Amino acid sequence: MPELPEVEILTRHLGPWLNGRTIRAIAVRRAKILEPTSIVHFTRTLRGAKFSGLRRRGKYLLFDLRLKTGGTQTLLGHLGMTGRMYLLPAKAPPPKHAAVVLNLGADNFIFEDARYFGRLTLDTKAIEKLGPEPLEKNFTNLALAAALGRSSQAIKIKLLDQSLVAGVGNIYASEALFRARISPCLAACRLQRREIASLRSAIRKTLMEAIRFGSTVPLNFSKGDHGDKIFYYGLAPGAENYYDERLMVYDRAGKPCRLCGTPIRRIVQAARSTFFCPLCQKLDFRASNLENRNPRLQNRIDSKGCDL
DNA sequence: CACCATGTTCCTTG
DNA sequence: CCAAGGAACATGGT
Numbered sequence: 001m002p003e004l005p006e007v008e009i010l011t012r013h014l015g016p017w018l019n020g021r022t023i024r025a026i027a028v029r030r031a032k033i034l035e036p037t038s039i040v041h042f043t044r045t046l047r048g049a050k051f052s053g054l055r056r057r058g059k060y061l062l063f064d065l066r067l068k069t070g071g072t073q074t075l076l077g078h079l080g081m082t083g084r085m086y087l088l089p090a091k092a093p094p095p096k097h098a099a100v101v102l103n104l105g106a107d108n109f110i111f112e113d114a115r116y117f118g119r120l121t122l123d124t125k126a127i128e129k130l131g132p133e134p135l136e137k138n139f140t141n142l143a144l145a146a147a148l149g150r151s152s153q154a155i156k157i158k159l160l161d162q163s164l165v166a167g168v169g170n171i172y173a174s175e176a177l178f179r180a181r182i183s184p185c186l187a188a189c190r191l192q193r194r195e196i197a198s199l200r201s202a203i204r205k206t207l208m209e210a211i212r213f214g215s216t217v218p219l220n221f222s223k224g225d226h227g228d229k230i231f232y233y234g235l236a237p238g239a240e241n242y243y244d245e246r247l248m249v250y251d252r253a254g255k256p257c258r259l260c261g262t263p264i265r266r267i268v269q270a271a272r273s274t275f276f277c278p279l280c281q282k283l284d285f286r287a288s289n290l291e292n293r294n295p296r297l298q299n300r301i302d303s304k305g306c307d308l
Numbered sequence: 309c310a311c312c313a314t315g316t317t318c319c320t321t322g
Numbered sequence: 323c324c325a326a327g328g329a330a331c332a333t334g335g336t
Contacts, residue, residue, distance in 0.1 A: 003314055032331090059315080081315055082333080097333085115332050117315060126316090153326075162316085171314055250314090271328065273312085 002079035004134070004167025005210035007059050010085060015054035017087055018063070018109065022050045025103040030116055033099040037122040045073060045122060046102065058130045058166030061085070076124045080117030086110055130166040134203050139165060141197045148188040148196065155191065155199075156184035157270045168203060171250045172210065174275045176203040178249045183283040184267070184274045213246055249275040 002010075026043045028034060034042050048068030055062040061077035077085065087107040088094070094101050095112050100120050102109040111120050119126075131147065132139040147164045148155075158164055159173040168176065177184050180202035182195055191199065248258055253266035257277040267274050 006314075078315080080331095081313070113332095114334065115313090115315095117331065119316095151325080157326090160315090169314055270326085272315095 002059055002081075002083060003169035003172050003210075004056075004059060004207055005172070005214060007056050007061060007079065007167070008211050009214040010079075011054050011056040011061060014085060014087075017107075018051040018054060018104075020050065020052075021104045021107075023047060023102050023109075024105060027094075027101040027103075028099075029094075029101070030099040030113075032116055033111065033113065033118060034121050035119070042122060046075070049073065057127050057133070058162055059169065060127055060130075062124075062127075073122065074124050076119065076121050076126065077111070078119040078126075080113060080115060080119070082115045083111065083113040083118030085112075129163055131161075131163045132165055134165045134167055134207055139200065139204075141193075141200050144200050145193070145196050148191060151188040153188050154184060154269055155182060155186050155188050156274050158188045159203075160270070160272075165203065167207070170272055171247070172203075172206050174250045175248055176206045178276060178281060179206055181280055183281045184269065184276050185283055210246075249277060251275065 023046050026046050028039050028042065031039050045067065046065070049065040051063060052066050052072075053064035055064070059078060061079075063075035063077065065073045065075055067073055077083075079085070086109075087104070088110050090103055090106055090108050092108075094108065094110060097114045097116075098110050098112050099116060099118070100111040111118070132143055144165070148158060151158060156173055156177060159168050159176065160170065174184065176199065180195070180198040182191070182199060249264050252264040252275060254263050256262070257264055257280060260277065260279050262277055262279040264275055265278050267276075
């Protein structure tokens with residue numbers, strides 16, 4: 001669920017619900033989620049604190065708090081692989097994997113995480129190591145070129161390095177490389193200048209499109225039929241077709257490339273799946289070669305804002 | 309049962 | 323010291 005676009009969408013939706021509300025009680029069901037903050041420190045700091053803002057940095061959520069002592073504090077959140085954050089009526093029982101429950105009066109703020117890889121902590125030093133925000137101005141071609149440097153590592157693996165650029169994860173790394181028509185296996189140092197420019201643009205467009213998707217399409221906000229303010233990433237019933245076309249290569253092994261029809265391939269890099277089109281992203285594909293493409297499909301891709 | 313999973317960190321090896 | 327690869331974390335879905 002959570003890469004930069006998902007965290008951005010969550011930030012936009014959750015922020016207004018939290019703003020101005022006071023934390024009245026704290027229940028920590030999995031202390032691991034707070035690390036390295038202790039339960040005692042966490043609880044003492046947050047009780048009586050008021051939410052004053054919600055921001056995103058990379059895949060992290062930054063909750064701005066006004067403490068009851070008068071000071072301010074940033075609470076850092078990360079969803080890991082399976083984390084979810086939402087409000088639930090205080091009278092409802094918390095879900096099985098609720099790691100932290102913050103009572104805000106009539107509602108509880110729930111941090112649920114089945115695998116407990118996520119974080120909700122008072123220690124914010126993790127964000128210091130992050131590279132530029134891909135959607136902001138300082139993510140330039142020059143910055144990307146410098147970050148790739150002379151690394152011989154495959155470009156797909158490099159894109160997952162959060163000090164290179166913050167917020168790209170396993171899904172959008174494959175998607176951005178497809179959009180830029182660059183092979184995931186190409187050594188980072190071997191990208192030419194125009195390939196770097198193409199990749200930067202592809203990363204930005206891929207992420208912006210995903211944000212727009214999540215902001216535009218009717219998301220499933222309440223699993224049950226009570227208006228519980230729960231934010232689910234699954235689509236509301238009836239939106240399946242749109243969802244189906246969202247991704248070009250991720251999790252599409254064996255299915256036809258939406259541009260040329262060649263079966264999408266899955267490979268493993270750094271113990272994680274990479275998906276790509278072996279024709280559109282040919283390793284030595286440095287001259288243009290469009291004759292095998294289906295013009296009708298190409299039209300559709302172009303209308304979605306693909307770079308070609 | 310086997311394998312896979314949207315992330316990060318730590319350990320080992322070279 | 324750095325780069326690269328792999329395991330670990332913990333649970334659920336197919």
